[in-house]
Amino acid sequence: MKKSGALLVCCSLLLPAADIESQYRDVSKKIIEAALADQEGLDRLQYLCDRIGHRLSGSESLEKAIQWSAAEMKKAGLTNVQTPPVKVPHWVRGNEYATMLAPTVKKLPMLGLGMSVGTPPEGITADVVTVASFDELAALGKEKVQGKIVLFDPVWEGYGQTVIYRATGASRAAELGAVGVLVRSMTGRSLATPHTGGLNYIAGVAKIPAAAITVEDAALIHRLAKGGVPVKVKLMMEAKTLPDADSHNVMGEIRGSEKPEEVVVLGGHIDSWDIGQGANDDGSGVIAAFQAVALLQKLGLKPKRTIRVVFWVNEENGGAGGRAYRAMLGDAAKNHVAAIEMDGGAEKPLGFGYGTGGAQRRRTTANAPATPVKATSAASFQRAVDIGKLLSGIGGGQMTPGGGGADIAPLLAAGVPGFGVQTGGGHYNDWHHTDSDTFDKIVPSEFRANVASLAVLSFVLADMPERIGDIE
Ligand SMILES: [Zn+2]
Numbered sequence: 001m002k003k004s005g006a007l008l009v010c011c012s013l014l015l016p017a018a019d020i021e022s023q024y025r026d027v028s029k030k031i032i033e034a035a036l037a038d039q040e041g042l043d044r045l046q047y048l049c050d051r052i053g054h055r056l057s058g059s060e061s062l063e064k065a066i067q068w069s070a071a072e073m074k075k076a077g078l079t080n081v082q083t084p085p086v087k088v089p090h091w092v093r094g095n096e097y098a099t100m101l102a103p104t105v106k107k108l109p110m111l112g113l114g115m116s117v118g119t120p121p122e123g124i125t126a127d128v129v130t131v132a133s134f135d136e137l138a139a140l141g142k143e144k145v146q147g148k149i150v151l152f153d154p155v156w157e158g159y160g161q162t163v164i165y166r167a168t169g170a171s172r173a174a175e176l177g178a179v180g181v182l183v184r185s186m187t188g189r190s191l192a193t194p195h196t197g198g199l200n201y202i203a204g205v206a207k208i209p210a211a212a213i214t215v216e217d218a219a220l221i222h223r224l225a226k227g228g229v230p231v232k233v234k235l236m237m238e239a240k241t242l243p244d245a246d247s248h249n250v251m252g253e254i255r256g257s258e259k260p261e262e263v264v265v266l267g268g269h270i271d272s273w274d275i276g277q278g279a280n281d282d283g284s285g286v287i288a289a290f291q292a293v294a295l296l297q298k299l300g301l302k303p304k305r306t307i308r309v310v311f312w313v314n315e316e317n318g319g320a321g322g323r324a325y326r327a328m329l330g331d332a333a334k335n336h337v338a339a340i341e342m343d344g345g346a347e348k349p350l351g352f353g354y355g356t357g358g359a360q361r362r363r364t365t366a367n368a369p370a371t372p373v374k375a376t377s378a379a380s381f382q383r384a385v386d387i388g389k390l391l392s393g394i395g396g397g398q399m400t401p402g403g404g405g406a407d408i409a410p411l412l413a414a415g416v417p418g419f420g421v422q423t424g425g426g427h428y429n430d431w432h433h434t435d436s437d438t439f440d441k442i443v444p445s446e447f448r449a450n451v452a453s454l455a456v457l458s459f460v461l462a463d464m465p466e467r468i469g470d471i472e
Helices: 002-014 016-036 040-052 060-075 134-145 164-174 215-226 279-298 320-335 378-389 409-413 444-463
Strands: 079-082 085-092 096-102 110-112 124-131 149-152 180-184 210-213 232-237 240-248 250-254 259-269 305-312 336-341 349-355 398-401 418-423
Touching: 016 279, 016 378, 016 444, 040 060, 040 279, 040 444, 060 079, 060 240, 060 250, 060 279, 060 305, 085 320, 096 110, 096 210, 124 134, 124 180, 124 215, 134 149, 134 164, 149 164, 149 215, 164 180, 164 210, 180 215, 180 232, 250 279, 259 279, 259 320, 259 444, 279 305, 279 444, 305 320, 305 444, 320 336, 320 409, 336 409, 336 444, 349 378, 349 444, 378 398, 378 444, 418 444
Parallel strands: 124 149, 149 180, 180 210, 259 305, 259 336, 336 418, 349 398
Antiparallel strands: 079 250, 085 240, 096 232, 110 210, 124 232, 250 305, 349 418
């Protein structure tokens, strides 16, 4: 027994790729087969979507989802199932509408931006000035912006580039005296559907109400503005922020057989916006991660390290769950050997971004550790690539530098190696933060493939001889 263990260590050092491949080929096949035949995960996701529904922080449905999730984890035989408390922002949308009053009367389908303030009860009626960029806004100056509603209609350059207008447009316009903000929805394709999402008010700047309108209506108003036609809009929003609410993360695990204190954590966020069903964002992420662990449990696989699934709360409008989880670990964060996040929908899995530097790009707290984050060594990255080869049959094993995600950013900042699921993403932004993010958008075979790739990656990371971050 002892001898063969020593032999394994020796060979894994000499021939890491071949070792991973030969050691885990059979078990990976078994896991993938089980995941591709699994119906239980889809049933769970359907229940979450259809029976519980959307799950905004502070809502009753979120708490229902959390209690249901913990019960399902227990039902699946996971151990150490807990719902550690987390205080979350409590923003409430209320009634809202927008109407174009001139040059024609037209209802503008809209969604107030998350964390926006409301309007006075009678709403705000004002002329609209349209800009495509912050430079155009600055060029207009106070005199042309004061007392107006500013519409941001930037060219769509992808979510990462363009979302800045949703995130900070309200404060930038308020600095010049605007009374309200409209922003084109953050999508490249639209069938007249508004997309919500969070905004961040800049400290010290007046808070003005802000809402997303459809790409089509933004284009319409922009065309009118270019033609010199005055546009008047009425915006009414009851949105308000209540005192922080009590909520919870959810966690459960398969305890490691040899090094239970060392943990591979995987998950996504259980909260969603207060529209649609949060099916792809991020119901699919939490349930795929959970089902991956549930399947390992069902198959009776006993990894050497602990595999823990976590449903982080409040990703959409605060990130409190990810920070609370990191704080809960304290010093034990150093025992986290990897963190895996799925938060990009359950379309066909391509692979994972892997790295430890992601947290530097997306620092979530002012007091995140200032110590530099260790870079991934070439050998460590190569190991990730080798693990990815075990997924070649389903095409979900491509490793690219990067990794991370909002919920695991605090872990990455503590030096934990991070993996972020990457999917085909062909339609993700079409549904993202809309009423149409619903269960019917989930393609069963693609969801199952995500479960398979999460299960294989987490199992191998938890079972292989070395901690992936320690491979030099
Ligand atoms: Zn998300």
